[in-house]
Amino acid sequence: MYTTADPEWGIAAYTFRNTELPRLLTEQDGLYTLLLRGNGAPRAEIVDSISRAHPGGDTGRWLADLASPDVAVLTLTITEAGYRVAADGTGTAIDRVLAGLRARHRAGGAPIALVPCDNLPGNGGVLREALGRAAANEDPGFRSWIEENVSFVDTVVDRITPATAEDDSVTAAELTGFDDHAPVVTEPFNEWLLAGDFPLGRPSWEHAGARFVDDLAAYEQRKLWLLNGAHTLLAYVGPTLGCTTVDEAVRHPVPAALTESWWDTATRHASLPAEDLAGYRERLLRRFSSRGIRHNLVQIAAGGSSKIPARILPVLRAERSRQRLPEAPVATLAGWLIHLRDRQVDDPRADELVSLARSDDAARRVLSALDADLADDRELITAVDDYVDHLRHAADRSPST
Structure with a gap:
């Protein structure tokens, strides 16, 4: 055909x-x-x-x-x-x-x-x-x-x-x-x-x-936050827990729960009607779970210094403006920090970021490279540092995927 x-x-x-x-x-x-x-x-x-x-x-x-x-x-x-x-x-x-x-x-x-x-x-x-x-x-x-x-x-x-x-x-x-x-x-x-x-x-x-269409803004937001944002979360949290593909990660209880939590958080700030977002989430979960697509997390993990500011930080800023500190974006940043420290990094800023991630006060220094305001958020920095330890302990207890 x-x-x-x-x-x-x-x-x-x-x-x-x-x-x-x-x-x-x-x-x-x-x-x-x-x-x-x-x-x-x-x-x-x-x-x-x-x-x-x-x-x-x-x-x-x-x-x-x-x-x-x-x-x-x-x-x-x-x-x-x-x-x-x-x-x-x-x-x-x-x-x-x-x-x-x-x-x-x-x-x-x-x-x-x-x-x-x-x-x-x-x-x-x-x-x-x-x-x-x-x-x-x-x-x-x-x-x-x-x-x-x-x-x-x-x-x-x-x-x-x-x-x-x-x-x-x-x-x-x-x-x-x-x-x-x-x-x-x-x-x-x-x-x-x-x-x-x-x-x-x-x-x-x-x-x-x-x-x-005449206006793409709401659709851009939905796709970037719900699909691409979830992919970024899975790409940095999943490998820490032994997952290599998206379908493995959404079957693992820890990244699966974080994905749902991320979607709950992101949809609070999304522009499209609730029923549209709910239907999109259901379709995404089916797509992510498909065993026919072997979407390697290492492929998605490339270029985090450009992806995180577009996919994760807008929602995190909106949450921090309301004095909330949601788990899912914190987990994503912690997973990225582990990625920068422990894995082969494919990023235009790799040399700079890997050096920062392996230095003292790493969370603050790495976040500062993305957004100076977030780097001044001591509550966030502490949460990211703590979540690095949490993910490492979860990896020790992680079930086989």
Whole structure:
């Protein structure tokens, strides 16, 4: 079965992390298998939306594509950490986008829509601000062109997509007959919400289930806090208790109870109606518990210095403003502290944070790196320190998962 959202459009795909993937996709004529794993038998469909695939190092092709008026939309997934900028105002991913826009401006300046798909509130606005900082020293005419011709679309993407395992290619081939060396594994559930303008048009993504809405804020909040926030909690608490995947963690009594507690806390501050939030929680628990998806906690644990401020701290600040100190965010911060001390850390700020986590007064120093106000909260710091000991003792008593 082949699937494409809109046959009138095609994708020129670039990856700046993996040079092997573009080669594999090129050898497969851009085809890849979407392998859906849930609690039942896996299903597969072949996707033919990719017209060509390139490594990010193919700078000439990248600039030519962004300069072309035939390119109307640029979608981006650079993760939360990709929006960090260096002291000189540029950042790796943002600088590449800026170079592409500069080429487009020189080539005639056709409008374009930028569509970030990262787990950040107001991700379109975040991208706009990051590009604005990076372009601060650019020609005023170029900066004005960006303001007038580049649209920034806000999105919410909700679909659990773990790293592909070795046996997934075998399963995909058995289901489709296609020898795929680049399958993508995901859950059956999906939700893609978008808000913004597309000055040169867009694919008919709604045919594949996308929804276009006027205001994403409440949906962003729901997804970031309830799904991504719970994932972050599980990623730092679960491994301390011997769990390696999300489904193992939500079957363990300690992280399972903390997840429910986190949802109780977060929904007190969420904007959507209570019945919507309750239904979302029920669906999340089913999704997290699915044995068909092996979502490794180590994958989710990457980039905590960017994820925690977006997913956990807004709720914690709201609770502290009401003089409450809820257990779940404290447990998340304690688990992160253990992670920084004891595990291989994949984070743009790893060197700084690991050093702080292994120093005296570690909780205060690590929190200070995220938010100076929280670092001055002695009650919170004491609670995090105490919870580190609590988790270590719980690990000693932990049942097998």
